Amino acid sequence: MTFSATIFSAHLDDAVLSAAAQLSRPRARVVTVFAGPPPASIDRTRWDKITRASSSAERYAERLAEDERAVAALxxxxxxLPEPEDQxxxxxLDQRELIAKLRPYLAESAEIWLPAGIGDHPDHALLRDAVLAALREGxxxxxxxxxADLPYALRFGWPSRATGVDNPPYLDVDFWINEELVACGFDRSxxxxxxxELTEDLKRAKERAVLCYRSQLPALVLTPDDTRRWQSFFRYELAWELAVSGQ
Known part of the structure; x- marks a missing residue:
């Protein structure tokens, strides 16, 4: 089967948070790379403590179930893939082994989607670099x-080129986004x-999917309680097509 799009996701929620519009297309597929279980030697990581997990093993099982529901919603x-995440x-991580594991998924899709790495999470950067390397070698x-990695790319809100509204008087969101892309290693040219811009139907579908990740949303400062941020989050998704010569 040839997929219309393969969306690579670092963790069990990233693609749904950032690229639900693509996941909702016919014959779309998400490949979550760092979806392996915690080793038995780990009781609770710092992040799992922040999110009030009883144990990392229990939280991992909960997150798998959350992801199953979210993917089904879209x-x-x-x-x-069974790679362990950073925590x-x-x-x-053996980068060459990771590249080899990702390569088979590239040949099965008309489009490849990967995280930019905005927010500087090591797993997002590892995945980005591995996919780009696999593409170069293939x-x-x-x-x-x-x-754009959401909600991290929303640190200052949506850029004016998305909203069509000028930046606030003392904040240039467009400049910040461009700087982040350069910091991620991309040539802006x-x-x-x-x-x-998400349709009303897609907003509702994405909201149903995102709400499945209940164990993660409060720590991401992304809950319906903050009405303004919540509604803004579902307005758009942002991406960039990469010229083949720029890989």
């Missing part, structure tokens, strides 16, 4: 897009921006 295919690793690349 109706996309799902693959989870569960006790050493460096045959002719499909269309490649990098998506090789990126063509794509703004996806």
């Amino acid at each position: 109706g996309c295919a799902s693959v989870r 569960y690793r006790d050493g460096e 045959p002719a690349a499909p269309a490649v897009f990098v998506y 090789q990126l063509t921006e794509r703004v996806f």
